[in-house]
Amino acid sequence: MKINNLKKRKIKDNVFTAVVIITTLISTLPLTLILYYLIKMGVSSISWEFFVNLPSPPGVTGGGISNAIVGTLILIGFSMLFSIPLGVALGVYLSESKKSKFTGLVRISVEILQATPSIVVGIIVYLWVVITMGSFSAFSGAVALAIMMFPLIAKSTEETLKMVPNSIKEASFALGVPYYKTVLKVILPTGMSGVINGILLAVARVAGETAPLLFTAFGNPFMNMDISKPINSLPLLIFNYAGSPYKEWHQLAWGASLILVIMVLLFNITAKGIARKWKIKY
């Protein structure tokens, strides 16, 4: 290699550095634009009426999204009811069980369920629950969301519980505490912050899901609190109104988008805060 090659190599290095920095800066552009439009279009439609009123018919300005907000909360609440006990139990199972063919199968199944496209979850809940019950319902929507949360909660619980030091477990055994009490009263409370963190992240993830609700919760232009009937949710409302030809409905959809993003962010931030405040330290 000749000496004057050094200059060339240095130039190449600088060009490369510049390209990487510019590309990285460009990558922040979509986020900036998305947030800009959400705030610009969304803020103007948000008012007190926006939270308490039902959507107005096309052509009428004003109107709100109260049914979608209530629907989203009901769907999330019920899906947590199903997925948290199952997810935490499976997390305990994964972290406590020894290696075997069966646990290997369970592990792969967790991966598969996590990777399953949300639209496929929608189909399967339609075939299992909606057809059996005979109609679209909030209940089936909650089941679909729960199926999506199940592997997420299981994995985060497993990871947290694995971080609990063995010495604590052994101390409990040495005191003659039975196995199940050790898990319930020693291991789980020690890892509680991690478990809650995982649950909140899973909620944040499914709160914006639309595809599994299309053929389950279905959407509903009216207020509904009966879980055996179709129910609206923020993502469904955005999807239905964005595709409509009416300006007023687009405006509602922008407002709903802003609310949805803020909601998801709040879940994420709370999860982060919990993880930071009560981190397992040993």
Next chain:
Amino acid sequence: MNGDKNFKLIILASALVLLTIVFGTFITLFVSSFEVIHQFGIGFIIGESWNPVTQEFGALPFLIGTLITSFLALAISFPIALSIAIFLGELSKVKFFNSIINGAVELLAGIPSIIYGFWGLFVLAPVIRDIEMSLNIPPYGVGILTASIILAIMIIPYAASLSLEVINMMPENLKEAGYALGTTRFEVIKSIILPYSGSGIIAGILLSLGRALGETMAVTMVIGNSNMIPSNIFSPGNTIASLIANEFTEATEDLYLSSLIAMGLVLFIVTAVVNIFGKFVIRRFIPNIK
């Protein structure tokens, strides 16, 4: 002890619920798509026309649509994601910049897909329409390209964080050996880091592909939903997932429903295989990957 026994049964039951869901999904999808397999056989996969009125169901336009959008999205997002990973992992030592880029990536990952679709439809599609007008092609605005760009934006955070984790797992001494020989940073990255972490990064791409294949809502809103084989990247098309989202509730005849479920089966199997393989490879780099 009785308590222990019950406890073990309970946690075992949760594992059985999981297995029932996963295997039940496969079996249900398979059984429900039996009718279409029986009727069309392999013709279902290679059939070019999808017409519910004449009971003709060919999946080819959607398979092509899905593959084109996914790979185009990967092609767009991969250089950007790799740049972010290199920037965060190797270039920037300034904490302030790192936390800004990190925060941006996390935020991007947290935004629901319906928002991407909505934004794409009202902000990106008009821009693409203007470009199409100036190129003198039919100005749809929505289409394969628009969908690919939205999809690319959506998978950047995932691809970037996986690549970053892989790059961070690189042993320091190999890099230092490179620097000690007087190589520039570009040469270290090109000749040491990328070859070392290559297969991990490729596995990361594979996992991103798995996400892109199954993405539904954002794509549905901006792809144009045309059931023809797309002729170029500006023309409207349809993917498997967006087809199901659009037509599932309209499907009243058994054969129609069965065809849509068969599409779901294809999607389920492909994403499962892509994901298991990707995780298998990447686990050598990141043992406790999420």
